[in-house]
Amino acid sequence: MKIVPVACLQDNYAYLIVDESTKSAAAVDPVEPEKVLAAAGEVGAHIDFVLTTHHHWDHAGGNEKMTQLVPGIKVYGGSLDNVKGCTDQVENGIKLSLGKDIEILCLHTPCHTKGHISYYVTSKEGEDPAVFTGDTLFIAGCGRFFEGTAEQMHQSLCVTLGSLPKPTRVYCGHEYTVQNLKFMLTVEPDNEKMKQKMEWAQKQREANQPTVPSTIGEEFEINTFMRVDLPEIQAKFGAKSPVDAMREVRKIKDNWKASGVGGFTLNGWVDEPANWPKPSCRPGMISLGGANTPNLTAAGSFTLPFFLGFAAVTRVAGSLALPFFPGLAAVKSVFVASSSPALITGLPCPCPSSFGPLS
Numbered sequence: 001m002k003i004v005p006v007a008c009l010q011d012n013y014a015y016l017i018v019d020e021s022t023k024s025a026a027a028v029d030p031v032e033p034e035k036v037l038a039a040a041g042e043v044g045a046h047i048d049f050v051l052t053t054h055h056h057w058d059h060a061g062g063n064e065k066m067t068q069l070v071p072g073i074k075v076y077g078g079s080l081d082n083v084k085g086c087t088d089q090v091e092n093g094i095k096l097s098l099g100k101d102i103e104i105l106c107l108h109t110p111c112h113t114k115g116h117i118s119y120y121v122t123s124k125e126g127e128d129p130a131v132f133t134g135d136t137l138f139i140a141g142c143g144r145f146f147e148g149t150a151e152q153m154h155q156s157l158c159v160t161l162g163s164l165p166k167p168t169r170v171y172c173g174h175e176y177t178v179q180n181l182k183f184m185l186t187v188e189p190d191n192e193k194m195k196q197k198m199e200w201a202q203k204q205r206e207a208n209q210p211t212v213p214s215t216i217g218e219e220f221e222i223n224t225f226m227r228v229d230l231p232e233i234q235a236k237f238g239a240k241s242p243v244d245a246m247r248e249v250r251k252i253k254d255n256w257k258a259s260g261v262g263g264f265t266l267n268g269w270v271d272e273p274a275n276w277p278k279p280s281c282r283p284g285m286i287s288l289g290g291a292n293t294p295n296l297t298a299a300g301s302f303t304l305p306f307f308l309g310f311a312a313v314t315r316v317a318g319s320l321a322l323p324f325f326p327g328l329a330a331v332k333s334v335f336v337a338s339s340s341p342a343l344i345t346g347l348p349c350p351c352p353s354s355f356g357p358l359s
């Protein structure tokens with residue numbers, strides 16, 4: 001089995017899973033179909049089907065194009081998730097096979113979205129395990145609880161994914177590792193494994209290399225969200241149960257701001273406000289003046305000086321200026337209020353109306 005990560009958009013990963021004897025491949029979240037097809041061409045593989053982790057546009061947004069470019073291709077997606085372009089719905093426990101030697105087990109891992117599916121992949125003998133976790137489990141992090149509860153995320157991370165063999169390689173949906181570890185080290189500053197992982201991850205990113213995969217075993221050491229069953233972690237957060245600790249860590253992370261040069265940053269916030277009709281108009285991040293954000297690349301981002309305003313940074317292309325705010329106090333109050341997605345979803349979309357709604 002060969003696994004090929006394909007960097008897409010600003011910080012997404014699509015993947016190819018290739019059965020080497022038949023050159024059959026599955027594409028996970030091919031949001032930029034041409035890139036993924038080119039990557040398949042490079043390894044001489046043909047794509048048999050698409051595996052979609054969840055309905056968010058930066059994962060499922062390439063499905064319809066894939067069905068046009070590869071006629072007859074099957075597109076799998078969770079039955080509770082209303083995935084665009086989906087031809088075949090899957091549920092927990094469904095098994096698929098790829099080529100001659102690869103088995104795929106669908107695992108329902110809800111919370112980030114209701115119907116989120118993680119795909120556990122092995123050889124027919126159960127060897128070489130890997131899991132594609134979309135926006136449920138990140139390296140040293142987890143997705144926001146957009147459509148679920150702390151109970152569900154605990155079940156998804158610590159029970160469903162946590163029961164996979166420890167050497168299972170974890171391939172997640174975004175390159176968030178450095179930023180995630182920065183946060184993790186604020187809640188577990190003495191965790192040596194986290195510090196080592198941070199050093200390694202920073203070197204990888206400086207060399208323009210991905211930080212995927214980690215392993216399930218490693219996540220139990222470096223990811224506080226997967227460590228909430230430990231009494232010492234619960235004690236740290238004054239929590240009475242693993243679920244309480246899960247809720248608390250998520251709450252702290254949602255409100256966490258890394259300080260950057262001359263400003264604040266707020267990373268990974270609002271994935272997909274429902275009433276922003278066009279993908280390129282949906283902010284993936286908000287950046288406040290002079291911010292130093294490792295997740296932002298020069299393209300598609302901009303910051304405003306002197307804290308006079310804020311800008312939405314799109315994940316696809318270009319930037320959108322939102323209304324200016326007259327001073328730091330106003331910006332601060334927006335900043336604080338903005339931990340609630342309602343703030344942005346309540347703003348009118350600045351797209352020209354000719355773009356029309358997406359769905």
Ligand SMILES: [Zn+2]
Pocket residue numbers: 054056112135143271
């Ligand atoms: Zn998502």
